[in-house]
Structures are given as C-alpha cells and as structure tokens.
Amino acid sequence: MSAEAIYVTREFLESTQVDVRELKTKGRKEIAQKIADARAHGDLSENADYDAAKHEQELLEIRISRMEGMLSRAQVIEAGDFPDDKIYILSRVRLVNKKINREIEYLLVSPEEADVEQNKLSVTCPLGKALLGKAVGDIVETRAPVGIIQYEVLGISK
Secondary structure: OOOOOEEEOHHHHHHHHHHHHHHHHHHHHHHHHHHHHHHOOOOHHHOHHHHHHHHHHHHHHHHHHHHHHHHHHEEEOOHHHOOOOOOOOOOEEEEEEOOOOEEEEEEEEOOOOOEHHHOEEEOOOHHHHHHOOOOOOOEEEEEEOOEEEEEEEEEEEO
C-alpha cells in the first residue's frame, strides 16, 4: 500500500508541526504526571483515575501517530502553483446560491485543512468536487438534504 501525498499549505504544515511538538513534550508530561498521581493512590487494579490516565495516554499517542503520519506524507503547495482561470485547490471562489440568491466565498483546501467556520471547503466534499475545473460563469449543481442546489461561479482568485 503506497502512501498518498497530502497537499497542504505551508501555514498548516508549520502549525501541525508545532502541535505535534507540543503534544510530545507538554502533553506527554501532563499525562505522565496524572499516571504518577494515580499510582500514588495505591492498588492499581481498582484505580479508576489510573485507568482513565492510561486511556488518555493511549489516545494521545494515537493522535501523535496520526499527525506524524500525515506530516510524513505532506506536500506543501502554494496558490501560485496553479492558474487562476479555473478552480483548483487553493482557489478562492466567490459563488452565488441560485435558489436563495446569496453570495458566499470559499477557499478550496485539502480535507485536513477544511474548516467550515473559516469558509475553508474540502476539495473532496460534494461541492468542492463539483467546483474543481470550473470557470467564472459556470453553473455547478450539488445534492443537499433540501434537494439540488445550483451555484454560479462569480469569481476565482488566489
């Protein structure tokens, strides 16, 4: 099984590297202290605090492992790597929802960087997939729980 590259921005890569360092140092130290404190309470066979701390340690190690795996496959991309005549990853797209006549702007990013609250839309979600390769003036349709929604591409920028 080959590991697929994960395309990310430099900012996301650096932020994730900082998070991993923090988890490996401060996070591990805090959990080690919790385990030590729980051990001090005596019998480990019936020590709920010890079991909880060990479980927390396991979850932390899984999280670190996943993040390191993602970092090992990360490939930094820049918006300037792509033309701006069509929609690609890292395109900033201005759309109008044809049904309710409301404009919205998204930045298309990798699934790892997606954040709806910051209008960062994954290129693998239904709307993200539908937008890829489209140009200004194109109509894009996506299926939503409320039915088919049409968007018109109003603008593309980097």
